[in-house]
Amino acid sequence: MTNEAQPAVAVTGASTGIGKTIALALDANGFRVFAGVRKEADGLALGREARHGLTPVLLDVTDESAIGRAVETVAAQTQGQLHGLVNNAGVGLGGPLELVPITKTRELFEVNVIGLLAATKAFLPLLRKARGRVVNIGSLAGILAMPGASSYAASKFAVEAITDSLRLELEPFGVEVTIVDPGAIESALWEKGRAQKKAIFEAAPKELMDLYAPLIEIGKRLGEQPRGMLPASRVADEVLHALTSKKPRVRYLVGPGPKKASRLARLPVRLRDSLVRRFMSSGVAHQAHKADPTERRFSA
Numbered sequence: 001m002t003n004e005a006q007p008a009v010a011v012t013g014a015s016t017g018i019g020k021t022i023a024l025a026l027d028a029n030g031f032r033v034f035a036g037v038r039k040e041a042d043g044l045a046l047g048r049e050a051r052h053g054l055t056p057v058l059l060d061v062t063d064e065s066a067i068g069r070a071v072e073t074v075a076a077q078t079q080g081q082l083h084g085l086v087n088n089a090g091v092g093l094g095g096p097l098e099l100v101p102i103t104k105t106r107e108l109f110e111v112n113v114i115g116l117l118a119a120t121k122a123f124l125p126l127l128r129k130a131r132g133r134v135v136n137i138g139s140l141a142g143i144l145a146m147p148g149a150s151s152y153a154a155s156k157f158a159v160e161a162i163t164d165s166l167r168l169e170l171e172p173f174g175v176e177v178t179i180v181d182p183g184a185i186e187s188a189l190w191e192k193g194r195a196q197k198k199a200i201f202e203a204a205p206k207e208l209m210d211l212y213a214p215l216i217e218i219g220k221r222l223g224e225q226p227r228g229m230l231p232a233s234r235v236a237d238e239v240l241h242a243l244t245s246k247k248p249r250v251r252y253l254v255g256p257g258p259k260k261a262s263r264l265a266r267l268p269v270r271l272r273d274s275l276v277r278r279f280m281s282s283g284v285a286h287q288a289h290k291a292d293p294t295e296r297r298f299s300a
Protein backbone atom coordinates (compact mmCIF):
# COMPACT_ATOMS: atom_id res chain seq x y z
CA MET A 1 0.00 0.00 0.00
CA THR A 2 2.89 2.33 0.77
CA ASN A 3 4.06 4.19 -2.32
CA GLU A 4 5.45 7.55 -3.33
CA ALA A 5 2.09 8.86 -4.60
CA GLN A 6 0.63 8.87 -1.10
CA PRO A 7 0.91 12.28 0.57
CA ALA A 8 3.66 12.07 3.17
CA VAL A 9 3.25 13.40 6.71
CA ALA A 10 5.69 13.48 9.61
CA VAL A 11 4.36 13.41 13.18
CA THR A 12 6.63 14.20 16.13
CA GLY A 13 6.11 12.49 19.50
CA ALA A 14 4.18 9.55 18.08
CA SER A 15 5.07 6.95 20.73
CA THR A 16 2.03 7.53 22.96
CA GLY A 17 -1.13 9.54 23.48
CA ILE A 18 -2.23 12.18 21.00
CA GLY A 19 0.74 11.76 18.63
CA LYS A 20 0.26 8.01 18.39
CA THR A 21 -3.47 8.43 17.72
CA ILE A 22 -2.76 11.07 15.05
CA ALA A 23 -0.14 8.86 13.36
CA LEU A 24 -2.46 5.84 13.26
CA ALA A 25 -5.42 7.93 12.08
CA LEU A 26 -3.38 9.46 9.25
CA ASP A 27 -2.11 6.02 8.30
CA ALA A 28 -5.69 4.70 8.24
CA ASN A 29 -6.68 7.65 6.01
CA GLY A 30 -4.15 6.92 3.30
CA PHE A 31 -1.24 9.14 4.26
CA ARG A 32 2.30 7.89 4.15
CA VAL A 33 3.22 8.46 7.79
CA PHE A 34 6.70 9.06 9.18
CA ALA A 35 6.18 8.64 12.91
CA GLY A 36 8.76 10.31 15.15
CA VAL A 37 9.71 8.24 18.18
CA ARG A 38 12.66 8.32 20.56
CA LYS A 39 12.93 4.58 21.16
CA GLU A 40 13.21 1.91 18.49
CA ALA A 41 10.84 -0.35 20.46
CA ASP A 42 8.11 2.33 20.32
CA GLY A 43 8.52 2.55 16.56
CA LEU A 44 8.24 -1.22 16.14
CA ALA A 45 5.11 -1.34 18.34
CA LEU A 46 3.53 1.50 16.37
CA GLY A 47 4.39 -0.16 13.06
CA ARG A 48 2.59 -3.32 14.18
CA GLU A 49 -0.59 -1.33 14.94
CA ALA A 50 -0.62 0.56 11.66
CA ARG A 51 -2.75 -0.65 8.77
CA HIS A 52 -0.71 0.59 5.84
CA GLY A 53 2.93 0.36 6.73
CA LEU A 54 3.76 3.50 8.64
CA THR A 55 7.48 4.29 8.85
CA PRO A 56 8.94 4.98 12.31
CA VAL A 57 11.81 7.48 12.43
CA LEU A 58 14.03 8.14 15.42
CA LEU A 59 13.41 11.78 16.23
CA ASP A 60 14.27 13.58 19.44
CA VAL A 61 13.32 17.19 18.74
CA THR A 62 16.00 18.47 21.13
CA ASP A 63 18.74 16.73 19.11
CA GLU A 64 19.69 18.62 15.96
CA SER A 65 21.57 15.74 14.39
CA ALA A 66 18.61 13.41 15.00
CA ILE A 67 16.37 15.96 13.28
CA GLY A 68 18.81 16.14 10.36
CA ARG A 69 18.85 12.36 9.99
CA ALA A 70 15.04 12.21 10.12
CA VAL A 71 14.76 14.84 7.38
CA GLU A 72 17.22 12.86 5.22
CA THR A 73 15.23 9.65 5.74
CA VAL A 74 11.97 11.33 4.79
CA ALA A 75 13.49 13.18 1.81
CA ALA A 76 15.03 9.99 0.44
CA GLN A 77 11.67 8.20 0.46
CA THR A 78 9.43 11.01 -0.78
CA GLN A 79 11.40 12.67 -3.58
CA GLY A 80 12.02 15.51 -1.19
CA GLN A 81 8.35 16.38 -0.69
CA LEU A 82 6.47 16.49 2.58
CA HIS A 83 2.75 17.29 2.63
CA GLY A 84 2.41 17.73 6.34
CA LEU A 85 4.35 18.18 9.55
CA VAL A 86 2.46 17.64 12.78
CA ASN A 87 4.41 19.22 15.64
CA ASN A 88 2.98 17.22 18.51
CA ALA A 89 5.97 16.30 20.72
CA GLY A 90 5.54 18.00 24.06
CA VAL A 91 6.03 17.71 27.79
CA GLY A 92 4.12 19.15 30.73
CA LEU A 93 5.22 21.01 33.84
CA GLY A 94 3.06 22.22 36.69
CA GLY A 95 3.45 23.83 40.09
CA PRO A 96 4.03 27.29 41.57
CA LEU A 97 7.10 28.98 40.07
CA GLU A 98 8.97 29.15 43.41
CA LEU A 99 8.77 25.37 43.73
CA VAL A 100 9.68 24.35 40.19
CA PRO A 101 13.42 23.91 39.46
CA ILE A 102 14.34 26.28 36.63
CA THR A 103 16.20 23.44 34.86
CA LYS A 104 12.77 21.80 34.35
CA THR A 105 11.53 24.98 32.69
CA ARG A 106 14.56 25.00 30.37
CA GLU A 107 13.97 21.34 29.47
CA LEU A 108 10.30 22.09 28.77
CA PHE A 109 11.18 24.96 26.45
CA GLU A 110 13.76 22.81 24.65
CA VAL A 111 11.00 20.37 23.68
CA ASN A 112 7.80 22.44 23.40
CA VAL A 113 9.29 25.56 21.80
CA ILE A 114 12.88 25.22 20.50
CA GLY A 115 12.28 21.62 19.39
CA LEU A 116 9.14 22.64 17.50
CA LEU A 117 10.98 25.50 15.77
CA ALA A 118 13.98 23.29 14.96
CA ALA A 119 11.86 20.49 13.46
CA THR A 120 9.81 22.97 11.42
CA LYS A 121 12.91 24.74 10.14
CA ALA A 122 14.57 21.47 9.12
CA PHE A 123 11.50 20.10 7.30
CA LEU A 124 10.65 23.41 5.57
CA PRO A 125 12.53 22.75 2.30
CA LEU A 126 10.48 19.54 1.91
CA LEU A 127 7.26 21.30 2.91
CA ARG A 128 7.88 24.18 0.49
CA LYS A 129 8.46 21.76 -2.37
CA ALA A 130 5.09 20.08 -1.72
CA ARG A 131 3.27 23.32 -0.78
CA GLY A 132 2.54 21.38 2.39
CA ARG A 133 1.02 22.16 5.77
CA VAL A 134 2.29 22.57 9.31
CA VAL A 135 -0.07 21.62 12.12
CA ASN A 136 1.05 22.62 15.60
CA ILE A 137 -0.45 21.04 18.70
CA GLY A 138 -1.09 23.87 21.15
CA SER A 139 -3.27 23.75 24.24
CA LEU A 140 -5.97 25.50 26.23
CA ALA A 141 -2.95 26.64 28.27
CA GLY A 142 -1.82 28.68 25.25
CA ILE A 143 -5.09 30.62 25.31
CA LEU A 144 -5.54 31.22 29.02
CA ALA A 145 -2.66 31.10 31.52
CA MET A 146 -3.77 29.69 34.86
CA PRO A 147 -1.84 30.12 38.13
CA GLY A 148 0.50 27.22 38.86
CA ALA A 149 1.25 26.67 35.18
CA SER A 150 3.49 29.60 34.20
CA SER A 151 6.16 27.54 32.40
CA TYR A 152 3.80 25.25 30.50
CA ALA A 153 1.45 28.12 29.60
CA ALA A 154 4.41 30.23 28.42
CA SER A 155 5.55 27.40 26.15
CA LYS A 156 2.08 26.99 24.65
CA PHE A 157 1.60 30.77 24.25
CA ALA A 158 4.88 30.62 22.36
CA VAL A 159 3.43 27.95 20.07
CA GLU A 160 0.48 30.27 19.35
CA ALA A 161 2.92 33.07 18.49
CA ILE A 162 5.02 30.80 16.28
CA THR A 163 1.86 29.71 14.45
CA ASP A 164 0.74 33.32 13.89
CA SER A 165 4.16 34.39 12.68
CA LEU A 166 4.77 31.43 10.36
CA ARG A 167 1.24 31.50 8.94
CA LEU A 168 2.07 34.80 7.23
CA GLU A 169 5.78 34.08 6.70
CA LEU A 170 5.11 30.89 4.76
CA GLU A 171 2.00 32.05 2.93
CA PRO A 172 4.01 33.13 -0.16
CA PHE A 173 5.19 29.52 -0.55
CA GLY A 174 1.71 28.03 -0.28
CA VAL A 175 2.55 26.46 3.07
CA GLU A 176 -0.44 26.66 5.45
CA VAL A 177 0.23 26.80 9.19
CA THR A 178 -2.53 25.98 11.68
CA ILE A 179 -2.84 25.17 15.35
CA VAL A 180 -4.99 22.61 17.15
CA ASP A 181 -5.72 23.55 20.76
CA PRO A 182 -7.01 20.66 22.86
CA GLY A 183 -8.50 20.84 26.34
CA ALA A 184 -8.00 17.84 28.63
CA ILE A 185 -7.32 14.73 26.54
CA GLU A 186 -6.82 11.17 27.79
CA SER A 187 -3.11 10.43 27.50
CA ALA A 188 0.02 9.48 29.39
CA LEU A 189 0.69 13.19 30.00
CA TRP A 190 -1.47 13.27 33.13
CA GLU A 191 0.24 10.35 34.88
CA LYS A 192 3.66 11.78 33.96
CA GLY A 193 2.52 15.13 35.37
CA ARG A 194 1.38 13.58 38.65
CA ALA A 195 4.72 11.76 39.07
CA GLN A 196 6.69 14.89 38.18
CA LYS A 197 4.74 17.10 40.59
CA LYS A 198 5.16 14.53 43.38
CA ALA A 199 8.95 14.61 42.90
CA ILE A 200 9.00 18.44 42.75
CA PHE A 201 6.86 18.81 45.87
CA GLU A 202 8.87 16.22 47.80
CA ALA A 203 12.07 18.14 47.07
CA ALA A 204 10.57 21.57 47.90
CA PRO A 205 11.24 23.30 51.24
CA LYS A 206 8.39 22.84 53.73
CA GLU A 207 7.85 26.56 54.25
CA LEU A 208 7.22 27.04 50.52
CA MET A 209 4.91 24.03 50.45
CA ASP A 210 2.95 25.59 53.34
CA LEU A 211 2.86 28.97 51.64
CA TYR A 212 1.50 27.54 48.41
CA ALA A 213 -0.68 24.84 49.99
CA PRO A 214 -4.01 26.35 48.82
CA LEU A 215 -2.84 26.62 45.20
CA ILE A 216 -1.31 23.14 45.31
CA GLU A 217 -4.60 21.76 46.62
CA ILE A 218 -6.59 23.50 43.89
CA GLY A 219 -4.08 22.31 41.30
CA LYS A 220 -4.55 18.72 42.46
CA ARG A 221 -8.30 18.98 42.19
CA LEU A 222 -8.46 20.80 38.87
CA GLY A 223 -5.34 19.81 37.04
CA GLU A 224 -4.59 16.29 38.08
CA GLN A 225 -8.01 14.72 37.64
CA PRO A 226 -9.84 16.92 35.17
CA ARG A 227 -13.43 16.02 34.48
CA GLY A 228 -14.72 15.26 31.01
CA MET A 229 -11.45 14.26 29.38
CA LEU A 230 -11.86 13.65 25.66
CA PRO A 231 -10.32 10.82 23.64
CA ALA A 232 -7.23 11.64 21.56
CA SER A 233 -9.24 10.79 18.42
CA ARG A 234 -10.96 14.19 18.79
CA VAL A 235 -7.59 15.86 18.23
CA ALA A 236 -6.74 13.50 15.36
CA ASP A 237 -10.04 14.41 13.61
CA GLU A 238 -9.09 18.11 13.62
CA VAL A 239 -5.54 17.38 12.45
CA LEU A 240 -7.01 15.40 9.56
CA HIS A 241 -9.22 18.38 8.67
CA ALA A 242 -6.26 20.76 8.92
CA LEU A 243 -4.25 18.57 6.54
CA THR A 244 -6.95 17.79 4.00
CA SER A 245 -9.50 20.61 3.89
CA LYS A 246 -9.34 23.06 1.00
CA LYS A 247 -9.77 25.78 3.58
CA PRO A 248 -8.11 24.71 6.82
CA ARG A 249 -9.10 26.78 9.83
CA VAL A 250 -6.50 29.02 11.44
CA ARG A 251 -7.18 27.51 14.86
CA TYR A 252 -9.04 24.39 15.98
CA LEU A 253 -10.44 24.37 19.51
CA VAL A 254 -10.99 20.81 20.71
CA GLY A 255 -13.74 20.43 23.31
CA PRO A 256 -15.61 22.98 25.45
CA GLY A 257 -12.63 23.99 27.64
CA PRO A 258 -10.62 25.87 24.98
CA LYS A 259 -13.81 27.55 23.68
CA LYS A 260 -14.61 28.89 27.18
CA ALA A 261 -10.95 29.86 27.66
CA SER A 262 -11.02 31.79 24.40
CA ARG A 263 -14.07 33.79 25.50
CA LEU A 264 -12.45 34.49 28.89
CA ALA A 265 -9.19 35.56 27.24
CA ARG A 266 -11.02 38.35 25.39
CA LEU A 267 -12.39 39.93 28.60
CA PRO A 268 -10.78 42.88 30.39
CA VAL A 269 -7.95 41.47 32.50
CA ARG A 270 -9.31 42.29 35.97
CA LEU A 271 -12.71 40.83 35.14
CA ARG A 272 -11.05 37.74 33.68
CA ASP A 273 -8.89 37.35 36.81
CA SER A 274 -11.93 37.47 39.06
CA LEU A 275 -13.70 34.80 36.97
CA VAL A 276 -10.61 32.57 36.95
CA ARG A 277 -10.31 33.04 40.74
CA ARG A 278 -13.95 32.09 41.16
CA PHE A 279 -13.55 29.07 38.88
CA MET A 280 -10.51 27.88 40.78
CA SER A 281 -12.09 28.20 44.20
CA SER A 282 -15.44 26.66 43.22
CA GLY A 283 -16.03 23.50 45.20
CA VAL A 284 -12.71 23.55 47.01
CA ALA A 285 -13.32 20.84 49.55
CA HIS A 286 -10.13 21.41 51.43
CA GLN A 287 -10.40 24.41 53.69
CA ALA A 288 -7.54 23.34 55.94
CA HIS A 289 -5.57 26.46 55.16
CA LYS A 290 -8.23 29.01 55.98
CA ALA A 291 -5.85 30.70 58.36
CA ASP A 292 -3.28 31.17 55.61
CA PRO A 293 -3.58 34.66 54.06
CA THR A 294 -2.53 33.39 50.61
CA GLU A 295 -5.79 31.45 50.43
CA ARG A 296 -7.73 34.64 49.94
CA ARG A 297 -5.93 35.19 46.68
CA PHE A 298 -7.34 31.98 45.27
CA SER A 299 -10.92 32.19 46.53
CA ALA A 300 -13.83 34.06 45.06
Ligand SMILES: NC(=O)c1ccc[n+]([C@@H]2O[C@H](COP(=O)([O-])OP(=O)(O)OC[C@H]3O[C@@H](n4cnc5c(N)ncnc54)[C@H](OP(=O)(O)O)[C@@H]3O)[C@@H](O)[C@H]2O)c1
Pocket residue numbers: 012013014015016017018019037038039059060061062088089090091092111115137138139140181182183184185186187188189190192
Ligand atom coordinates in the same frame (compact mmCIF):
# COMPACT_ATOMS: atom_id res chain seq x y z
N1 LIG B 1 -3.18 15.40 27.09
C1 LIG B 1 -3.72 16.60 27.14
O1 LIG B 1 -4.70 16.82 27.88
C2 LIG B 1 -3.20 17.72 26.27
C3 LIG B 1 -3.94 18.90 26.19
C4 LIG B 1 -3.48 19.94 25.41
C5 LIG B 1 -2.31 19.79 24.68
N2 LIG B 1 -1.60 18.63 24.77
C6 LIG B 1 -0.37 18.54 23.96
O2 LIG B 1 -0.44 17.40 23.15
C7 LIG B 1 0.88 16.95 22.83
C8 LIG B 1 0.98 15.45 23.08
O3 LIG B 1 0.79 15.20 24.46
P1 LIG B 1 0.09 13.89 25.02
O4 LIG B 1 -1.02 14.32 25.88
O5 LIG B 1 -0.17 12.92 23.95
O6 LIG B 1 1.23 13.37 26.00
P2 LIG B 1 2.14 12.07 25.97
O7 LIG B 1 1.32 10.83 25.82
O8 LIG B 1 3.02 12.21 27.14
O9 LIG B 1 3.00 12.21 24.61
C9 LIG B 1 4.07 13.10 24.50
C10 LIG B 1 4.89 12.67 23.30
O10 LIG B 1 5.95 13.60 23.13
C11 LIG B 1 7.16 12.86 23.01
N3 LIG B 1 8.33 13.61 23.42
C12 LIG B 1 8.67 14.08 24.64
N4 LIG B 1 9.86 14.67 24.59
C13 LIG B 1 10.29 14.56 23.30
C14 LIG B 1 11.45 14.96 22.61
N5 LIG B 1 12.47 15.58 23.23
N6 LIG B 1 11.55 14.69 21.28
C15 LIG B 1 10.55 14.06 20.63
N7 LIG B 1 9.45 13.61 21.24
C16 LIG B 1 9.32 13.88 22.55
C17 LIG B 1 6.94 11.63 23.88
O11 LIG B 1 7.89 10.65 23.55
P3 LIG B 1 8.51 9.60 24.63
O12 LIG B 1 7.46 8.54 24.82
O13 LIG B 1 9.75 9.12 24.01
O14 LIG B 1 8.74 10.40 25.90
C18 LIG B 1 5.52 11.30 23.47
O15 LIG B 1 5.51 10.61 22.24
C19 LIG B 1 1.82 17.81 23.68
O16 LIG B 1 2.34 18.85 22.87
C20 LIG B 1 0.91 18.36 24.76
O17 LIG B 1 1.40 19.58 25.27
C21 LIG B 1 -2.00 17.59 25.54
